[in-house]
Amino acid sequence: MGCRLEFNNLVLRDQLTGLYNLRQLEESVEREVALLLRKGGRIALLMIGMEGLQGVTDSFGSAASEEVLRTSAMRFSQYVRRYDTAGRYADDKFMLICPGISEKSDAISLGERMLAVLGRETHFNHNQNSVRLVINIGIAFYPDNYNMHIEGAEDLMRVTSEALATAKQAGQNCHAFAVAG
Numbered sequence: 001m002g003c004r005l006e007f008n009n010l011v012l013r014d015q016l017t018g019l020y021n022l023r024q025l026e027e028s029v030e031r032e033v034a035l036l037l038r039k040g041g042r043i044a045l046l047m048i049g050m051e052g053l054q055g056v057t058d059s060f061g062s063a064a065s066e067e068v069l070r071t072s073a074m075r076f077s078q079y080v081r082r083y084d085t086a087g088r089y090a091d092d093k094f095m096l097i098c099p100g101i102s103e104k105s106d107a108i109s110l111g112e113r114m115l116a117v118l119g120r121e122t123h124f125n126h127n128q129n130s131v132r133l134v135i136n137i138g139i140a141f142y143p144d145n146y147n148m149h150i151e152g153a154e155d156l157m158r159v160t161s162e163a164l165a166t167a168k169q170a171g172q173n174c175h176a177f178a179v180a181g
Helices: 002-012 022-039 053-060 062-078 104-118 153-170
Strands: 043-051 085-090 093-099 122-124 129-131 134-142 175-177
Touching: 022 043, 022 085, 022 093, 022 134, 022 153, 043 062, 043 104, 043 153, 053 062, 053 129, 062 085, 062 093, 062 104, 062 122, 093 104, 093 153, 104 134, 104 175, 134 153, 153 175
Parallel strands: 134 175
Antiparallel strands: 043 093, 043 134, 085 093, 122 129
């Protein structure tokens, strides 16, 4: 049983952060979309981008940026509801799948908490250095996103990524909703 659990963790988890990996996130989004098609309801998808890790790597090395990323992942996971799915989407991006969040105000509230917790000063190199990452968040809903229809899991992830790009263009520590193009 122990070996199987360890194998599952290796397959499903990001080895650096302990969060779900991209493959597991994609499968989770597909599963949530299929469930919503059968039972109805709505979910929010948040994509969280962190800027500043490359500067840590350039100045202090990859071990320091990995420490900052692990700390950020730990903070991120502490503020996730137990029925949400959280994972590492890319090098400097996390994703949060939130069943039951159907209102913009609830997604904004969650996003603001994420901005606050991930944007805090992070110490590394045995507390000798610190960095404050710039956090931006893209948000989309499924099956309808107020002003646009989303076709499925892949489309949902695409429009959420586009919303993240919009948030980055808006400035530092911002959130943006997916909008019809």
